[in-house]
Amino acid sequence: MNQTILDKIDSRLLALLQVDGRMSNAKMAHEVGLSPPACLRRVQRLEKSGIIEGFTVRLNAQAVGKQQTVFVEVTLDRQHEAAMEAFERAVVAVPEVQECHAVAADFDFLLRVEVDSTVAYERLRRRELAALPHLQRMRSVFGLRSVKRQIGPLFHL
Structure with a gap:
């Protein structure tokens, strides 16, 4: 897998998703200063590149x-x-x-x-x-x- 170059917005999106993987696209877009469509495209690119492997729920064992x-x-x-x-x-x-x-x-x-x-x-x-x-x-x-x-x-x- 080629290493994807991440800019500050990508890094901020990843940080937000790690804290709350259920955060709405609209809220993420607002947090990073993008339009919702631009934000969604970035998240999809991070998924396609393999940086985001998936979304899951963390259970209390x-x-x-x-x-x-x-x-x-x-x-x-x-x-x-x-x-x-x-x-x-x-x-x-x-x-x-x-x-x-x-x-x-x-x-x-x-x-x-x-x-x-x-x-x-x-x-x-x-x-x-x-x-x-x-x-x-x-x-x-x-x-x-x-x-x-x-x-x-x-x-x-």
């Missing part, structure tokens, strides 16, 4: 019964491309895994898992995570509470 966050360090038995791709394909199919990051560390991947309880995590660990291809070792770290949890902002108002 505890409010929907996911009381336990677990970070899982995963080490594979080999680091060649086929093994890593097989692991990645399998891990994306596990709904409790909310994030999976390939990392430069003494392990290969870091997962963020959201589950109902420690019992639910143990069941998931035994039945699904332990069966992931090329898994050599897992280390689980149980989160106690979130001090800061946000998406972005990559751009600031």
Whole structure:
């Protein structure tokens, strides 16, 4: 993907959308000093270029019964491309895994898992995570509470 050059208006639009992804086009246009059609064209260009990947809702995990966050360090038995791709394909199919990051560390991947309880995590660990291809070792770290949890902002108002 080619890197898109962002001007001050683009950066301001991105900052506004990160704060409120449901902000109306008319309000955004007013905030950045554009007409609504010009504002809409810019947002569409940012979407088309891949800078805006999509719009989503951020849920409170505890409010929907996911009381336990677990970070899982995963080490594979080999680091060649086929093994890593097989692991990645399998891990994306596990709904409790909310994030999976390939990392430069003494392990290969870091997962963020959201589950109902420690019992639910143990069941998931035994039945699904332990069966992931090329898994050599897992280390689980149980989160106690979130001090800061946000998406972005990559751009600031």
